[in-house]
Amino acid sequence: MPEEGIDLMAHEDVLSFEQIVSFVEEAVKTGITKVRLTGGEPLVRKGIIELVRQIAKIDGLEDLGLTTNGILLEKYAADLAQAGLNRVNISLDTLIPQKYRKITRCGDINDVFKGIDAAKKAGLTPIKINCVRMPDSSETELIALKAFCKDNNLNLRFIRQMDLESGDFSIVEGGEGGNCKICNRIRLTANGKVKPCLFNQNEFDVKELGAKNAIKKTIESKPEQGSKNKIGKFYNIGG
Numbered sequence: 001m002p003e004e005g006i007d008l009m010a011h012e013d014v015l016s017f018e019q020i021v022s023f024v025e026e027a028v029k030t031g032i033t034k035v036r037l038t039g040g041e042p043l044v045r046k047g048i049i050e051l052v053r054q055i056a057k058i059d060g061l062e063d064l065g066l067t068t069n070g071i072l073l074e075k076y077a078a079d080l081a082q083a084g085l086n087r088v089n090i091s092l093d094t095l096i097p098q099k100y101r102k103i104t105r106c107g108d109i110n111d112v113f114k115g116i117d118a119a120k121k122a123g124l125t126p127i128k129i130n131c132v133r134m135p136d137s138s139e140t141e142l143i144a145l146k147a148f149c150k151d152n153n154l155n156l157r158f159i160r161q162m163d164l165e166s167g168d169f170s171i172v173e174g175g176e177g178g179n180c181k182i183c184n185r186i187r188l189t190a191n192g193k194v195k196p197c198l199f200n201q202n203e204f205d206v207k208e209l210g211a212k213n214a215i216k217k218t219i220e221s222k223p224e225q226g227s228k229n230k231i232g233k234f235y236n237i238g239g
């Protein structure tokens, strides 16, 4: 989250669970088999367990994942797994408690460690750790993170810091993201905009067009590769 805060979305603009679920149903009919809930932070959404339960039971959906900062995972991991979530990705950029607090502006890294344990116990595996390489990350720090992930059976992926506005992005080390040649993802924002690409300003409104039409237009406008996005922010279009 930016230091200066964000423009809050009006409650009535946020999609209801019913709208989200019917969007996913339509997406699955179109041939989409993998769904990931991102954010912001998805675990702060009230009723998230119920949303997971409703999405997980959609016929034809093969994989349901969630990307989280891990802070609330200790509380929710068992219920999420029971509701049908398959796995989690956890954002963790450092193992140094003070640095973690500074990056997240208040987070306690011990909550993340407890969240990782809870996710493992609940079987939300394989667990992927997303680490954004900071310009000031030292090699020693990254080596420590690699060792931590190896010891804890976590898949570590390094992501270079990206910039939507200047179009600065690259392939995720150890993952599939950022590779335009094979990218077949589409994104739905909390207020109902479907986007063909992170680094592109096209978006189609589910509320205006209906899910089926918005998905069709989004897929048709999927660019060969990303360019720039001067209107989007990572905190509302996910990563």
Ligand code: SF4
Pocket: 169, 177, 178, 179, 180, 181, 183, 184, 185, 196, 197, 198, 199, 223, 224, 225, 226, 227
């Ligand atoms: S097409 Fe867009 S979303 Fe997909 S990898 Fe390229 S820049 Fe990222």
